[in-house]
Amino acid sequence: MSEPTGTARRRGPFQVGDQVQLTDPKGRHHTFTLEAGKAFHTHKGSFQHDALIGAPEGTVVRSTGNTDYLxxxxxxxxxxxSMPRGAAVIYPKDAGQILAMADIFAGARVVEAGVGSGALSTFLLRAIGDSGQLASYERRQDFADIARKNVERYFGAPHPAWKLTVGDLQDNLVETDVDRVILDMLAPWECLDAVYKALAPGGLVCCYVATTTQLSRTVETMRVMNCFTEPQPFESMVRSWHVEGLAVRPDHRMIGHTGFLVTARRLADGVEPPLRRRRPSKGSYGDDYAGPGAEAGDPAAS
Structure with a gap:
């Protein structure tokens, strides 16, 4: 049985073509690709790539400037x-939440819209494996080209489960009976009709948005459509800690708000969700509210 795509590049001694991350004594990182006969140069000296080829991970090499690198x-x-970027990447903390809260599983059939630089595509492909299917849609050709190079650079070859289409999701989506849809775009609510048609009953849609106005519009549109479960909006924050002897405290800097995630499940055809038991608080849908609930004549808006 052959190994999943990219696995051979994740274990064993360093090989030509492998990505290597060097860490200097101050904790700074340098990433490069191993090539026979080449040299790695910094302001702290250089060393030959050949010193790492065939060596195990966790090796320490010393530069001509007498600096050790892990x-x-x-x-x-x-x-x-550290990947080359066209668009901003989804941070690992959000990608991890998407994999967990969207329940991305091995062999899943997934649709992704808004590929950007290919960061989330890489996380998704590693989770679904060679037996899954990832259909990605990106409006911009330049972003798609960067994403393809980044994904192939990580796996070492084109991934057999990936199909990348340049164009709008609404106009080009052909997949049906999919398990999950991930939307990373400015106006995900514009795609929800197409998403509903593509998802299998019980399938999940996960939207990644940056602002509270996008969050509100996405959630309210899902509610008005009456074909998804009650949307679940949330965000995550990551704070590292300083630990040095008895000096144990949170670091001064943290990864705070990067984006909101909204998840909802598709209902079976012809089924409407049960009425929400908790009514919106008075004033939630005031006279100045111009969201989709008001446009559709939502009773809560009156």
């Missing part, structure tokens, strides 16, 4: 944060 393969979060 050599490891970059983890996927490291790779994503």
């Amino acid at each position: 050599a490891l393969r970059p983890l996927l979060p490291d790779f994503v944060l």
Whole structure:
């Protein structure tokens, strides 16, 4: 049985073509690709790539400037944060939440819209494996080209489960009976009709948006459509800690707000969700509210 795509590049001694992440004594990272006969140069001196080819991970190499560097393969979060970018990437903390809260499983049939630089595509492909299917849609050709190069650079070859289409999701979506849809775009509510048609009953849609106005419009549109379960909006924040002897405290900087996630499940054809037991608080839908609930004559808006 052959190994999943990219697995051979994640274990064993360093090989030509592998990505290597060097860490210097100050914790700074340098990432490069191993090539026979080449040299790695920094302001702290240089060393030959051949010194790492065939060596195990966790090797320490010394430059001509007498500086030691720890050599490891970059983890996927490291790779994503250092990859060439066209569009901003989804941070690993959000990608991890998407994989968990959208329940991305091995062999899943997934549709993704808004590929950007390919960060989330890489996370999704590693989760679904060669037996899954990922159909990605990106409006911009330049972003699609960057994403394809990044994904192939990580896996070492084109991934057999990936199909990348340049164009709008609404106009080009042909997949049906899919398990999950991930939307990373400015106006995900414009795609929800197409998403509903593509999802299998019980399938899940997950939207990634940056602002509270986008969050509100997405959630209210899902409610008005009456074909999804009650949307679940949330965000995550990551704070590292300083630990040095008895000096244990949170770091001064943290990864705070990067985006909101909204998840909802598709109902069976012809089924409407049960009425919400908790009514909106008075004033939630005031006279100045111009969201989809008001446009559709939602009783809560009156």
